[in-house]
Amino acid sequence: MSDANNAEWHRVAKTSEVTDDEPKAVQVGAEYIALFKVDGTFYATDDVCTHEFASLSEGFVEGDVIECPLHAGQFHIPTGKALSPPVEEDLRTFPVKVEGDDIYVQVPKG
Amino acid sequence: MTADSGFVVIGAGQAGGRAVEAMRKAGFAGRIVLVGEEPHVPYERPPLSKQLLSGDDGPETTYLRDRGFYREQDIDLRLGARASAIDPSARRVLLADGDELAYDKLLITTGSRVRRLAISGAELPGVFYLRDIEDALAIRARLAEGAALAVVGGGYIGLEVAAAARSRGCRVTVLEMEPVVMNRVVAPEVGRFFADVHAAQGAEVRTGTTVSGFAGDRRVDEVVCSDGTRLTVDLVVIGIGIMPNTALAEAAGLAVDDGIVVDEFGRTSDPEIFAAGDVARHYNPLLGRQIRLESWQNAQNQAIAVARVMCGSNVAYAEVPWFWSDQYDLNLQMTGVADRWDQIVYRGDMEDRRFTAFYLLDGVLVAANSVNLPRDVRYARKLIESGARVDRDALADPAVPLKTLLEA
Numbered sequence: 176m177s178d179a180n181n182a183e184w185h186r187v188a189k190t191s192e193v194t195d196d197e198p199k200a201v202q203v204g205a206e207y208i209a210l211f212k213v214d215g216t217f218y219a220t221d222d223v224c225t226h227e228f229a230s231l232s233e234g235f236v237e238g239d240v241i242e243c244p245l246h247a248g249q250f251h252i253p254t255g256k257a258l259s260p261p262v263e264e265d266l267r268t269f270p271v272k273v274e275g276d277d278i279y280v281q282v283p284k285g
Numbered sequence: 286m287t288a289d290s291g292f293v294v295i296g297a298g299q300a301g302g303r304a305v306e307a308m309r310k311a312g313f314a315g316r317i318v319l320v321g322e323e324p325h326v327p328y329e330r331p332p333l334s335k336q337l338l339s340g341d342d343g344p345e346t347t348y349l350r351d352r353g354f355y356r357e358q359d360i361d362l363r364l365g366a367r368a369s370a371i372d373p374s375a376r377r378v379l380l381a382d383g384d385e386l387a388y389d390k391l392l393i394t395t396g397s398r399v400r401r402l403a404i405s406g407a408e409l410p411g412v413f414y415l416r417d418i419e420d421a422l423a424i425r426a427r428l429a430e431g432a433a434l435a436v437v438g439g440g441y442i443g444l445e446v447a448a449a450a451r452s453r454g455c456r457v458t459v460l461e462m463e464p465v466v467m468n469r470v471v472a473p474e475v476g477r478f479f480a481d482v483h484a485a486q487g488a489e490v491r492t493g494t495t496v497s498g499f500a501g502d503r504r505v506d507e508v509v510c511s512d513g514t515r516l517t518v519d520l521v522v523i524g525i526g527i528m529p530n531t532a533l534a535e536a537a538g539l540a541v542d543d544g545i546v547v548d549e550f551g552r553t554s555d556p557e558i559f560a561a562g563d564v565a566r567h568y569n570p571l572l573g574r575q576i577r578l579e580s581w582q583n584a585q586n587q588a589i590a591v592a593r594v595m596c597g598s599n600v601a602y603a604e605v606p607w608f609w610s611d612q613y614d615l616n617l618q619m620t621g622v623a624d625r626w627d628q629i630v631y632r633g634d635m636e637d638r639r640f641t642a643f644y645l646l647d648g649v650l651v652a653a654n655s656v657n658l659p660r661d662v663r664y665a666r667k668l669i670e671s672g673a674r675v676d677r678d679a680l681a682d683p684a685v686p687l688k689t690l691l692e693a
Contacts, residue, residue: 196686196688233659233660234659234660234663235660235663235664242663244616244618244659244660244663245609245616245659246581247582247607260303260306260585260589261329261349261585
């Protein structure tokens with residue numbers, strides 16, 4: 176599957192593998208991506224914190240905010256926006272779609 | 286407010302750096318002067334015993350912000366400058382170079398300095414302490430493959446140095462006075478787990494061992510233990526704790542008691558003077574007592590809270606203490622204060638190198654340590670904050686999500 180904007184959809188996980196409290200890390204090519212579920216909607220952002228090397232999918236979700244497990248920097252899951260020190264730089268977000276019980280993420284071609 | 290006064294911050298470490306940013310963010314438009322003895326812009330110290338030692342990172346990777354940020358924010362950085370006195374009645378800070386800084390409000394974030402070992406040979410070249418960037422780079426330069434390193438002190442700084450040195454192929458011996466490592470921050474069982482990990486990684490850990498001196502002609506080449514054993518070394522790193530830099534505050538007549546005494550808003554005994562970070566013995570409303578913390582979290586978040594108070598906020602600094610240590614492939618997170626407990630409940634298995642220890646006092650969670658399970662500690666912080674009694678069986682059962690305990 177491909178899209179007009181030079182990005183491809185990748186099937187990355189089953190919907191049952193991502194819960195509100197436990198995000199999931201997936202890899203697409205060279206990209207490390209975290210999958211989140213907030214109020215029934217799935218989101219995808221960078222998995223690696225923009226501050227230091229830490230996997231956000233190991234972090235703590237409260238509402239629509241993910242807190243990094245290493246330094247407690249917070250990001251807004253739907254937009255990737257950095258919310259609190261020490262994080263400054265926003266996360267990238269990726270389009271997500273669900274077909275049946277499969278989660279797809281759209282990642283730009285490298 | 287007079288045109289040339291405003292806020293002065295003494296101490297340009299992590300706390301001072303985060304404070305001045307927070308002042309601008311809170312809308313303070315007056316003059317801000319940040320005075321620091323080190324030549325660097327404010328930086329974070331945790332990497333000094335981790336990435337900076339084990340990797341090849343430059344010192345700038347630890348900086349909170351680059352120099353341009355302070356220019357853009359109109360923050361007057363006085364680096365390499367030492368404050369020599371505070372005159373509270375005239376609201377002035379005197380600098381060692383003779384300059385004087387007037388203030389409307391003063392923040393003291395002077396941090397701490399290493400505790401030194403007063404034994405023979407401690408001044409020999411090759412004996413290091415680790416506190417600043419220069420220390421870390423000097424130690425790193427000597428961690429050559431095959432070099433023999435003795436680490437004096439098995440706290441987390443000493444153990445992180447040991448892990449970094451092993452990753453560079455050094456021969457490492459850790460000498461700890463107490464019967465178990467990290468005695469001040471974790472339970473003996475958890476300390477023993479870490480000692481075993483170090484042993485498995487090829488570092489020798491000698492507990493119950495006191496160092497009586499260092500010997501060497503032009504530089505250290507032997508460590509002498511009080512039981513008479515001698516250790517041949519190429520270098521020594523001493524990590525036996527830090528002490529708050531309270532001299533300026535004391536001389537200015539502020540209340541000091543192992544740290545500058547402040548309330549939950551960071552206010553000292555002088556209404557125009559505030560303190561935050563390592564140097565501040567502050568009241569923590571969640572713990573219900575005065576405490577002084579030497580941590581990244583406290584340096585950042587207390588400083589931000591106090592800076593906001595200086596700008597008119599009335600929100601206290603109230604967080605459950607939290608810190609972490611990285612050794613080899615282990616991420617240890619600690620929350621709460623593990624100084625008094627009557628029961629420890631383990632979740633997960635030490636053998637899997639993924640477990641959490643919960644410390645309970647009268648059935649209430651007071652602290653937790655997790656190894657490679659950072660999320661557990663995040664829930665533990667919430668549970669400690671709530672002060673509720675917890676179900677021990679549920680804590681011990683990895684199949685019961687910790688979140689459900691919060692909702693109980």
